[in-house]
Amino acid sequence: MTQVVRSVKPLATSPIKSGQPLGAILAAMGLEHCIPLVHGAQGCSAFAKVFFIQHFHEPVPLQSTAMEPITTIMGADDNIYAALETLCERNTPRIIVLLSTGLSEAQGSDLGRAVTLFRASHPKHRQVGILTVSTPDFYGSMENGYAALLESVVQQWVPAEPSAGIRSKRVNIFLSHMFTPGDQELIRSYVEAFGLQPVILPDLTQSMDGHLAVGDYSSLTQGGTPLRLMEQLGQSVATFVIGVSLARVAALMEPRGRGVCVRLPHLMTLTQMDEFIQQLHRISGREVPAWIERQRGQLLDAMIDCHGELQGGRIALAAEADLLRGWSDFALSQGMSVVNAVAPVNQPGLAALQVDKVTIGDLEDLADLLDATPADMIFANSHAADLAERLDVPLVRTGFPLYDRLGEFRRTRQGYAGIRDTLFDLGNIMRHRHHHQPVYHSPLKQQFPAVSRAQDAGL
Template identity: 25%
Template sequence: MSQNVDKIAPSYPLFRTDEYKENLANKRAMYEERHPQDTIDEVFEWTTTKEYQELNFSREAITINPAKACQPLGAVLCALGFEKTMPYVHGSQGCVAYFRTYFNRHFKEPVSCVSDSMTEDAAVFGGQKNMFAGLENAKALYQPDIIAVSTTCMAEVIGDDLNAFINNAKKEGHVDQDFPVPFAHTPSFVGSHTTGWDNMFEGMARYFTLKTMEGKEPGKNGKINFVPGFETYLGNYRVIHRMMKEMGVDYTMLSDPTEVLDTPADGTFRMYSGGTTMDEIKDAPNAITTVLLQPWQLEKTKKFAETTWNHDVPKLNIPMGLEWTDALLMKVSELSGKPISKSLEVERGRLVDMMTDSHAWLHGKKFALYGDADFALGMTKMLLEFGAEVTDVLVNHANKRWKKACEEILKASPYGQTATVHIGRDLWHFRSLMFTNKPDFMIGNSYGKFIQRDTMYKGEEFEVPLIRIGFPIFDRHHLHRMTTLGYEGAMYVLTTLVNAVLEQLDKETRGMGTTDYNYDLIR
């Protein structure tokens, strides 16, 4: 099929033409050394069995689709949340290209980040020369107020000392002595993207406050600090802003990338936009306390706030769903002395009304989910509040304490009695669970679509539809602007879940003259 200006077919219909079908068949026959289709189908069927699941869960030496990303990805997101800050990754250029494209595809926005392009010579002799040139060039070309440095595997394996390199760069005049260059070591071979965010934030807090604590004391500025953690739903930053403003609470969001990751198309490119100011992070120790919105992912931040800022960090869960949003607002009211606003009480009532309207459709529906630790915990809690049943919760990078906390939440509800919590597992483990446990839906990021495809290949009755909530979302647009926190976020999640259930019901009942006696106009 030849393309011409009057008729241009995109890839999907183009590759289904007879010409392309023939080309692809010839390619398979001549070059791929492919096994017979009967053998492929036989192996596929075996991978859907309980026998294979037991073998799958006993593997020790390989990870397949890990359900996490690496530390510097989180460090870059954290740095983007500070005003006029350039994320700088000490390591290879390819790593930074990965981080930028990962965020590009999720946020549909340009993402600024630089690398000092370590190559083979730096891997042998160290990357100090790269950092000298990199810091000088980044400062001259992009004119940031702050350069926030993190590392890749290459720099960590050879043991590059960021503190020494940065100090040497300043001594030799590559950047001014007083130019802010906070840093964090973010080795990709341990932890995950959430660890990297935590490490980078602790690095920022340490750089701007550790040596200037004299005269600072909790409560001096009358504000409350909010630390979001690795958060990619821009609506979640905005809903915290809105709720605090409606209550009249003085607060500071420590790392807020909403503006730079959601710039308008008005003809002006904004390399920097919004973010937490340098003065705000310097003043953070004077706050009443620091509230961690994703506490399981912010262990270093918590320790620093408690030991250096002398803050009594409240023990709260991620504010997802009704009860945990209530807990956040009541704690904020207690700390600030400001009552919960009438508008938030009305919003809460609307959520309860929505839950009442939809509970009959969600009751008894079975959900499996995967994602980051705090998100998975909050989603589990919310599903139980909605009356849905949870079959499996999988988090690759959670610890045993988190697992115990999640199991206690499940045991406290009649809808979580048969659930299993999996830590240190990957999406290939999750795939096995979808075949053997057969939930009605799975909740997770875009990578789950391939598991949905596999379940459908076994047969339509085995299909487990994916509900896209999490990070990254590459194959749907604008979901990153949505909200999952607060009453507003619970409304969005509830709407998404119940409409997925109803969409599936319509799909199953639209057979003309067979199942359409349940193809109802009103649900």
């Protein structure tokens, strides 16, 4: 079992942590015609919006209840009523995600009660789905907030009792925060190749990946999972829950549906991908399509090609628990070793990692670990760019936020094709580092005069 060690520092000086509200906002971006409403001060939403715009390079729909000192002390329910009414009348959303912050949680705000009173006083807006999510940023991290929204979807919108019918072609796909829009797009193609209809939750493939191609700026999300399909999740023939952080989502879905529930930690290794494809084969009754077989063959060829470069490589990880699990399993499957691992908070998934020790800390702790045990590559978000430059170690960008490279937000890491491309990326990094090592000249090498060499050549 992995040893989880807490940093002895009294504070984080170079944090890798992102708060729970950011995770819930990110998941809300994958719901159709949705707008997240942050119950907190204006700075809470402004801070989140800056990070998302830097990461996705797209405008982000986001609103705030604008709590201020008086409402923080006396109560801010009126702010919620006013914000909900304004959004319903001006923006006509299909979904509003009302999420808390550290400020409103410390105040003791009851979001569920506020929504109930709003429903009673504004019956004309009953067609708008309002989802409440508790996401205090003084606890947990982005991974927790992302999972909390999906748990709220199941608890508040999926009937507690399984429906009488079952949709034999529909498959639910719950994906954790580690899946980029590119990953989600690839997974959709795998499912559809078996003649199945995937309901991906949340679906970021259109809402946060070139969504302005269908029109001008919208105050609501474009694309995403429709509310109607989320209310019918219990009717699907199967449910895939991919990500260790979504274990509670799987536990909530199992009694609500009649189909099988398949849990996978990630899709970053050949073993996990084979299991995913085999499950799709069993559910659909169809043979594996030729193009998927070809992708698997390409991955096997890439593993052979990159074996010499990656074998024995030493990597350092600084990320959320789901990403740590995916990257550590990937590294071990390719003959690499994880010499340093840092997580922002202690999460249940850390105990199952195949590493000796995980430090709960920040990038400064990672720097100390690297000084003691050097690595060939660092896997972290863009905040680690300065550390990687100072240590002259390549940085493989993963997690959130990624703001110093274009296109990183949708890079494919999961699936046969994603694993293959990742192998080539890492293999080229290791080859580049190897070729920049100075040429070794033995002190025992004998030096021959030019005349002697000419005589030996018969000149």
